[in-house]
Amino acid sequence: MDVVVPLVFFLALVSLVLTAPRLDALRGRRRAGALADDLLKRHSLVPTPDFTVSRLPVAGPPFHYGAAQRLADQVGGVVDGLPLTVAGYSCRYNGATHVYGIAVVSLPFPVDGIEVRHERVFHSVLVVEPVPEGRISSGETEFDHRYRSYAADPDQARRVLSAQGVRELSAAPEPFSWRVDGADLLLWRSGGWDSADSLLGCVRAVTAVLRPDDG
Numbered sequence: 001m002d003v004v005v006p007l008v009f010f011l012a013l014v015s016l017v018l019t020a021p022r023l024d025a026l027r028g029r030r031r032a033g034a035l036a037d038d039l040l041k042r043h044s045l046v047p048t049p050d051f052t053v054s055r056l057p058v059a060g061p062p063f064h065y066g067a068a069q070r071l072a073d074q075v076g077g078v079v080d081g082l083p084l085t086v087a088g089y090s091c092r093y094n095g096a097t098h099v100y101g102i103a104v105v106s107l108p109f110p111v112d113g114i115e116v117r118h119e120r121v122f123h124s125v126l127v128v129e130p131v132p133e134g135r136i137s138s139g140e141t142e143f144d145h146r147y148r149s150y151a152a153d154p155d156q157a158r159r160v161l162s163a164q165g166v167r168e169l170s171a172a173p174e175p176f177s178w179r180v181d182g183a184d185l186l187l188w189r190s191g192g193w194d195s196a197d198s199l200l201g202c203v204r205a206v207t208a209v210l211r212p213d214d215g
Contacts, residue, residue, distance in 0.1 A: 025090070028099030029072065031192040032088025035101065036073035038196035039086060045077035051085050057184040061117075061177070062100045064130050066091030071102075079200060082106060082207060086199065088192060101192030103203055105185040111210055113152040114160060115179040116169070119190060140166040146175065165209035172205040173198040180210060 039045040051074045056063065063069065069091045076085040083106040090099045115132055132150040138161035151157030161169075176189040187206065193199040 025097040025099050028101075028191045029088060029090070031194070032073045032099070032101060035086065035193060035196055035199060036075045036088075039075050039077075039199075043077070043079065043196060043200070045075040045079075045084075045086070048074045048076035048085055051076060051087065053089075057104060057186075060115075060130060060132075060179065062089065062102075062188050062190075063091075066093040066098060068092040080204065080207070082108070084203065089188075099191060101189045101199070103187040103199060105187070105203060105207065107180070107183040107185055107207070107210065109212055110182045111160075111180045111185075112156050113150075113179070113181045114157050115150045115177075116161075117148045117177045118146060118175040119177065136161075138166050139163075143170060160209050168205050168209050173201040176202050178206050180206075185210070 036047075040047070051071065053063075053069050053071055069089070071087040071089055074085060074087040076083070078084065085104045087102055088099060089102045090097055092098075113132070134151045134154060134157075136149050136151050136154050136157050137144050138149060138158070140161075140163060143161075143166045149157065149161060159165075174189065174193060176187055176193075178185065178187045180186075185206065187199075187202060189202075193202070
């Protein structure tokens, strides 16, 4: 009995380690499907299966690692006057599938590169974390503790991440990461968003703070 109990716990731990990544990927895929269905039914978006990985307008995280990179449940349309495409993104790495929710927005104005991350893109020391140049501080302690911000033009970024901008971003329904370069804005979240309303709230938070001073 003294040997059996530790062995049972060891086998249970091994089973948990092996199955947890698969369960996370399954939950992420289901969440992406439910999100797409909600956007189709309640927000007038339409299926956009022709929007594939090759059409992604921005490089870098979370697309910087893994194989078998795929998009699924792609839907697109116009929200608040801006073209928006939403999809579930997945890749294979180290024998497991990793799933993200992504949203791509086409802005009517260019913005010098800004990136704000709420988490490591991949939670493993085996994947090199690409870190942009130009780490900046917004000056808002709580925000800077939760997020890491980078910018090509620090002065422009500090206008975007002003006290008001930080309040708007912090009020988004869920924490997320985003990057803008020119007129291409990408939002991503590991595991995806919980709902269409949550995703759209995050999109609106970013586009509001990126809006030029003249509106």
